[in-house]
Amino acid sequence: MRILVAGAGRLGTQAAQVLGAADNDVTLLDRDDDRVAALRGRLPVRLEAGDACEPAVLESAGAHTADLVIAATGEDEDNLVISLLAKRQFHVARVVARVNDAENAWLFDHRWGVDAAVPAATPLVSLIEEATSASDTVALLRLSKAGVNVIETTITPRSRAAGRTLADLAVPHGTFVAAVVRDGQPTAPDPGLRLAAGDELLVLSHSATEGEIHAVFQ
CATH class of the missing domain: 3.40.50.720 (NAD(P)-binding Rossmann-like Domain)
Structure with a gap:
């Protein structure tokens, strides 16, 4: 905006x-x-x-x-x-x-x-x-003020996370996937969910940087 x-x-x-x-x-x-x-x-x-x-x-x-x-x-x-x-x-x-x-x-x-x-x-x-x-913007701002980083990342065909389940990925301590948006619809981030190209992830972390998050998924 x-x-x-x-x-x-x-x-x-x-x-x-x-x-x-x-x-x-x-x-x-x-x-x-x-x-x-x-x-x-x-x-x-x-x-x-x-x-x-x-x-x-x-x-x-x-x-x-x-x-x-x-x-x-x-x-x-x-x-x-x-x-x-x-x-x-x-x-x-x-x-x-x-x-x-x-x-x-x-x-x-x-x-x-x-x-x-x-x-x-x-x-x-x-x-x-x-x-x-x-x-929703306000909610994200409140998280930010509380010291929680809100990071968005999108899975591409070349992403290392494509085809793998959330449980397969070693995310940094204090980090979790809050939502997965697939085909415009939010999907519950179940550990068994297998990620596909085009998936958009909303990741929350109080310690990891954006670069560290992208290293896991990209």
């Missing part, structure tokens, strides 16, 4: 960090050059400096191709302008805006291009849920 987060305050930065770590294509935009400079190299996202209330800045940051825009600045007026531009000028499918002052909450609706409004005190997981409209 291509995501643009406007506002590199606490909430915007945390949202960008978590969404970026979940393998989304994230850009974090803020008007404060010093704040942007301080964050460079610390987040798995692109960082851009500029005023998100300016259409040219939004376009340069990728609003014209974004699937989701999160307006998370500390000013309600700015968040409304960003939302309206995102929806009306750039036709972004989903726009989420932070409400800093509860008295302004009534403004944050479709008239201003807002699909979901979240109070400033909203927990990060709740913000992500509103942003993505996907409870």
